[in-house]
Amino acid sequence: MTADGPTVFPEFDESFRAGFASFVGRPNAGKSTLTNALVGEKVAITSSKPQTTRHTIRGIVNRPADEERTGAQLVLVDTPGLHRPRTLLGQRLNDLVIDTLSEVDVVGFCLPADEKIGPGDRFIASQLTKVPHKRVVALVTKTDKIPRRQLAEQLIAVDQLGREHLAGEKKQAEGFEAIIPVSAVNGEQVDTVADELARMMPLSPPLYPEGELTDEPEAVMVAELIREAALEDVRDELPHSIAVTVEELMPRQGRDEDRPLIDVHATIHVERDSQKAIIIGRGGSRLKQIGSQAREGIKRLLGTPVYLDLHVKVTKEWQRDAKKLGRLGF
Numbered sequence: 001m002t003a004d005g006p007t008v009f010p011e012f013d014e015s016f017r018a019g020f021a022s023f024v025g026r027p028n029a030g031k032s033t034l035t036n037a038l039v040g041e042k043v044a045i046t047s048s049k050p051q052t053t054r055h056t057i058r059g060i061v062n063r064p065a066d067e068e069r070t071g072a073q074l075v076l077v078d079t080p081g082l083h084r085p086r087t088l089l090g091q092r093l094n095d096l097v098i099d100t101l102s103e104v105d106v107v108g109f110c111l112p113a114d115e116k117i118g119p120g121d122r123f124i125a126s127q128l129t130k131v132p133h134k135r136v137v138a139l140v141t142k143t144d145k146i147p148r149r150q151l152a153e154q155l156i157a158v159d160q161l162g163r164e165h166l167a168g169e170k171k172q173a174e175g176f177e178a179i180i181p182v183s184a185v186n187g188e189q190v191d192t193v194a195d196e197l198a199r200m201m202p203l204s205p206p207l208y209p210e211g212e213l214t215d216e217p218e219a220v221m222v223a224e225l226i227r228e229a230a231l232e233d234v235r236d237e238l239p240h241s242i243a244v245t246v247e248e249l250m251p252r253q254g255r256d257e258d259r260p261l262i263d264v265h266a267t268i269h270v271e272r273d274s275q276k277a278i279i280i281g282r283g284g285s286r287l288k289q290i291g292s293q294a295r296e297g298i299k300r301l302l303g304t305p306v307y308l309d310l311h312v313k314v315t316k317e318w319q320r321d322a323k324k325l326g327r328l329g330f
């Protein structure tokens with residue numbers, strides 16, 4: 001899928017900077033909200049074909065040059081969360097994250113301002129040391145939730161975390177390259193985050209044209225939307241236990257041109273019968289709800305009404321079974 005209209009690369013000169021950034025942080029740290037705030041309305045959901053990364057691109061920030069700053073393009077790359085691995089899948093995900101992080105130019109470590117630094121944060125910090133020579137900035141999120149004095153304390157704690165974990169590397173003996181407090185909700189400092197990330201990008205022409213949307217793996221995004229809908233409200237009962245595969249994603253044949261419809265056939269994989277029952281719900285009520293929520297999201301993503309056919313299947317112990325993992329695309 002490409003956007004309507006011509007392909008337009010942002011204007012650039014020799015001082016233009018462009019590159020990849022990735023946000024990490026424990027669940028709920030505010031990564032998605034910050035991504036959306038940075039990218040603004042123009043969320044270019046795209047999946048990367050080229051360049052250095054094979055991972056999903058969440059959004060592209062195109063910042064034109066003005067009198068004070070050079071132009072830049074930030075490509076925000078999505079990574080799954082870093083978790084203490086308990087299963088083979090967990091381990092693979094972590095390896096994948098480390099891979100991704102070694103390919104991006106800058107890592108933004110999101111730490112909520114209103115929560116004490118915990119073991120989860122320290123685990124992530126320790127993982128970041130596995131990605132040597134990496135520029136890491138700390139983004140202290142949700143600053144609107146706390147008074148200023150408390151923010152100062154948190155900034156000091158974050159600084160200390162950086163010094164403890166990111167010391168040793170010659171380049172990072174000072175800890176984080178920068179610590180930026182930000183609120184994605186009231187917009188405070190969002191521009192500063194963009195400026196700071198842009199400043200750290202290598203000199204490069206823009207990597208993507210403006211307005212480009214997905215190239216081919218819409219299926220990945222569609223699967224993700226279905227997974228999100230399925231996890232809504234039951235995240236605690238089904239942590240990591242579900243995967244979604246998309247078997248078919250096709251425009252319906254024989255429709256009028258002005259009334260297109262896309263057929264999506266997808267399967268939600270769970271590990272156990274009990275989980276299947278949760279997903280389906282009484283009399284199929286949850287599955288219906290999942291379907292309509294996912295359908296809305298897919299419609300927005302593709303810009304076309306969709307017919308969504310969803311199945312639920314028990315794929316036993318898929319988290320631990322390497323062969324099955326491969327089949328599910330991990």
Ligand SMILES: Nc1nc2c(ncn2[C@@H]2O[C@H](COP(=O)(O)OP(=O)(O)OP(=O)(O)O)[C@@H](O)[C@H]2O)c(=O)[nH]1
Binds near residue numbers: 026028031081142184
């Ligand atoms: N008040 C306030 N709330 C925020 C801010 N940023 C995020 N939140 C809220 O914090 C919660 C988590 O935000 P997300 O952006 O989904 O966090 P995440 O890190 O992407 O979470 P995962 O997808 O679980 O890894 C949501 O309820 C957001 O609305 C902020 O700047 N201020």
